[in-house]
Amino acid sequence: DAMVIQNPRYQVTQFGKPVTLSCSQTLNHNVMYWYQQKSSQAPKLLFHYYDKDFNNEADTPDNFQSRRPNTSFCFLDIRSPGLGDAAMYLCATSREGQGIYEQYFGPGTRLTVT
Amino acid sequence: AQSVTQLGSHVSVSEGALVLLRCNYSSSVPPYLFWYVQYPNQGLQLLLKYTSAATLVKGINGFEAEFKKSETSFHLTKPSAHMSDAAEYFCAVNAGNNRKLIWGLGTSLAVNP
Numbered sequence: 001d002a003m004v005i006q007n008p009r010y011q012v013t014q015f016g017k018p019v020t021l022s023c024s025q026t027l028n029h030n031v032m033y034w035y036q037q038k039s040s041q042a043p044k045l046l047f048h049y050y051d052k053d054f055n056n057e058a059d060t061p062d063n064f065q066s067r068r069p070n071t072s073f074c075f076l077d078i079r080s081p082g083l084g085d086a087a088m089y090l091c092a093t094s095r096e097g098q099g100i101y102e103q104y105f106g107p108g109t110r111l112t113v114t
Numbered sequence: 115a116q117s118v119t120q121l122g123s124h125v126s127v128s129e130g131a132l133v134l135l136r137c138n139y140s141s142s143v144p145p146y147l148f149w150y151v152q153y154p155n156q157g158l159q160l161l162l163k164y165t166s167a168a169t170l171v172k173g174i175n176g177f178e179a180e181f182k183k184s185e186t187s188f189h190l191t192k193p194s195a196h197m198s199d200a201a202e203y204f205c206a207v208n209a210g211n212n213r214k215l216i217w218g219l220g221t222s223l224a225v226n227p
Contacts, residue, residue: 031213042217043217048214101212103215107157108155
């Protein structure tokens with residue numbers, strides 16, 4: 001089945017220690033998104049890629065970076081995690097050109113910062 | 115500017131009762147509307163979508179939603195709740211040539227035996 005895969009599902013990192021979360025997709029979608037979701041809140045868009053074109057949200061902290069080396073993979077790098085960065089991180093994809101922009105989500109990575 | 119309002123952050127129903135989750139939107143152009151469900155420690159799963167083809171949209175797991183332009187609403191319903199329906203439900207809107215979804219704050223559905 002075509003899907004969005006996130007690894008790892010659970011990640012524990014130390015305060016200030018860089019961490020990378022990964023996302024891959026077999027849907028061949030050209031848009032990939034990273035969201036941050038804190039407990040009992042709606043997902044908050046951090047950035048998205050349209051092909052290799054990176055689009056950052058204005059309020060995304062500089063501490064968050066992303067890479068998309070190819071169509072299938074996208075990475076979220078947190079350079080110096082703080083306690084406030086503990087959250088669920090969701091990757092999603094969509095296909096530009098269909099005009100509907102429904103998004104398909106991975107299972108998420110829950111990040112704990114100690 | 116687009117916006118989504120979900121009325122009721124928590125809804126509780128008995129098993130077998132009607133589920134009604136409310137969503138109102140604001141959009142200056144014809145919207146696309148979505149309902150997603152999120153189970154604990156999981157990603158979001160698309161339940162159904164409105165894309166202007168039909169005002170009554172049927173989705174997965176027995177859910178459906180009706181687009182009412184005059185009321186700017188897109189409420190989610192299910193005739194008979196099941197214990198497995200307990201989850202967080204998000205309404206989202208997309209309008210125009212825009213890759214982003216605007217999300218409601220979510221409604222937590224509890225189903226009581």
